[in-house]
Amino acid sequence: MENENRLVIERSYAIRPESNGMTVYDKKKHKFFFLEGLTAEDVHREVPALDCAGFTAFMKAHEDCMTLNTRTDRPLYIGWQLSAECNLDCIYCFADTTLHQGNTTDIADVAKSILALEPVCVGLSGGEPTLNRKLPEIMELFKGRVDCILNTNGTTPLLQHIVPQLKETGTLVRISIDSTSNSVQNALRPVKGNRSLDFDQMRLIRKSVEMLLDADVPLEIHTVVSTRNLNNLEQTAEDLIAMGVRRWHLYRMDPSPKCADIYESIRVDHKEIAVCHRKLLEKYGSKLDITAAADVRTGNRERAILLIDSNGRFMVKGKNQAVIYVGRDPKAPTKEELGEVMDFEVHKRCYYMNYAYQAPAEK
Ligand code: SF4
Numbered sequence: 421m422e423n424e425n426r427l428v429i430e431r432s433y434a435i436r437p438e439s440n441g442m443t444v445y446d447k448k449k450h451k452f453f454f455l456e457g458l459t460a461e462d463v464h465r466e467v468p469a470l471d472c473a474g475f476t477a478f479m480k481a482h483e484d485c486m487t488l489n490t491r492t493d494r495p496l497y498i499g500w501q502l503s504a505e506c507n508l509d510c511i512y513c514f515a516d517t518t519l520h521q522g523n524t525t526d527i528a529d530v531a532k533s534i535l536a537l538e539p540v541c542v543g544l545s546g547g548e549p550t551l552n553r554k555l556p557e558i559m560e561l562f563k564g565r566v567d568c569i570l571n572t573n574g575t576t577p578l579l580q581h582i583v584p585q586l587k588e589t590g591t592l593v594r595i596s597i598d599s600t601s602n603s604v605q606n607a608l609r610p611v612k613g614n615r616s617l618d619f620d621q622m623r624l625i626r627k628s629v630e631m632l633l634d635a636d637v638p639l640e641i642h643t644v645v646s647t648r649n650l651n652n653l654e655q656t657a658e659d660l661i662a663m664g665v666r667r668w669h670l671y672r673m674d675p676s677p678k679c680a681d682i683y684e685s686i687r688v689d690h691k692e693i694a695v696c697h698r699k700l701l702e703k704y705g706s707k708l709d710i711t712a713a714a715d716v717r718t719g720n721r722e723r724a725i726l727l728i729d730s731n732g733r734f735m736v737k738g739k740n741q742a743v744i745y746v747g748r749d750p751k752a753p754t755k756e757e758l759g760e761v762m763d764f765e766v767h768k769r770c771y772y773m774n775y776a777y778q779a780p781a782e783k
Pocket residue numbers: 506507508509510512513514515546547548572573609
């Protein structure tokens with residue numbers, strides 16, 4: 421037990437007690453489960469060695485307790501947008517809508533505020549988070565106290581420099597690749613100042629992937645599906661498998677202001693993604709763990725996503741993605757202040773459903 425609010429099973433699972441049960445977080449797969457009516461004491465009694473095999477058996481034995489009925493008044497996930505800068509210029513990027521110029525200077529202060537809210541994990545993103553030179557320091561502040569996820573485009577040198585630290589801290593790295601074909605990738609996610617479709621962006625990403633896998637750092641690839649990469653996904657699956665990747669997550673494109681003009685013409689709806697997901701699973705499911713985001717957007721996600729901008733200000737997304745700052749001192753909202761603004765029930769469903777989605781059977 422690292423502290424009274426956190427139980428860790430062999431660096432693979434984190435358990436947070438809730439008022440009527442517990443949240444279980446699978447760190448390597450970024451999956452949340454909620455077990456009603458069970459306590460950390462039950463885990464200690466039934467899995468005295470706190471080992472993965474014992475805990476897997478515990479989860480299996482208590483399948484009936486797995487529900488969405490658990491209540492929580494603390495965030496599961498906080499997204500910290502560490503850098504307002506990015507070296508890419510993706511056509512659908514949302515960063516401009518929430519980021520502000522400049523990077524947080526008082527990172528220790530922000531980290532302290534995050535830890536006070538007792539999240540299960542913190543997602544470090546941007547912009548491109550590895551462009552914030554304080555990233556290693558930030559990871560050190562969180563080490564052993566909260567799980568970290570690094571959301572990166574995989575193209576920067578700092579990512580490769582911090583591989584040992586990523587391994588040591590058990591950080592899950594999520595790299596965005598929309599296609600392993602340079603021309604498709606460059607069309608969707610161009611390098612700033614270089615619009616050439618021939619630029620070998622995949623060489624940079626492959627190098628990062630290779631280093632992360634060699635060091636056994638948990639890795640997941642993220643792909644935003646649009647009409648521009650839909651026909652290329654099988655090739656991407658094959659290339660990912662050849663690279664040694666084992667986790668792949670598909671997203672639907674969200675309508676950011678940046679892509680408002682083309683959104684309708686290139687979007688792929690969730691039903692099409694479900695069909696595509698099923699076909700990919702049939703063909704590559706034995707080699708690649710492929711998931712697709714549930715269509716939580718058609719439900720209510722207002723006030724459910726907690727973010728921190730690059731100036732350290734806490735905010736939630738309201739109606740139409742509008743930003744609502746939280747707390748009197750925006751750098752440090754209390755749990756009570758957060759509770760007044762956030763909808764924790766929807767928050768919980770967002771993070772559970774996002775990864776629980778399975779492609780429905782074809783009718
Ligand atoms: S890598 Fe991320 S932050 Fe950078 S432009 Fe693309 S979507 Fe935006």
